[in-house]
Amino acid sequence: MEVLLLQTQTRLYTSNHNLWILLHTQLVSCVCAERPVAVLILQPNWTKIFRGETVTMRCDIQGGGDTDWDYRWIKNSQSFRPFHTKPDHRISPVYRSNSGSDTCEGVKGNKLSNINDAVQLTVSGKSI
Structure with missing residues (x-):
């Protein structure tokens, strides 16, 4: 503060x-209150998954008060799903092209959240 x-x-x-x-x-x-922080949470909670599985990304706005946020999803520093109204983004099935650096940002009117560290998602072939 x-x-x-x-x-x-x-x-x-x-x-x-x-x-x-x-x-x-x-x-x-x-x-002046500090800006809330957008934290990307994976479900399942690991960054290495196999092709064909399902992963859900959740954008958790910490310190943001109420839940009246829109969400911007960022992959490898490029916005790929701007201003989505739900905090969850489900990818099923995942492919190797889904590998990369993922973050999210909260947007509420003219306010933006801070962005937390990116999550590095790695999608590999099925285990033998």
């Missing part, structure tokens, strides 16, 4: 070119 203090200075000039300075100090306080 931050507290902002602001000081202003006002200068007044007279008509006979004498300089008069009036210092006006104004303290303004602002209690």
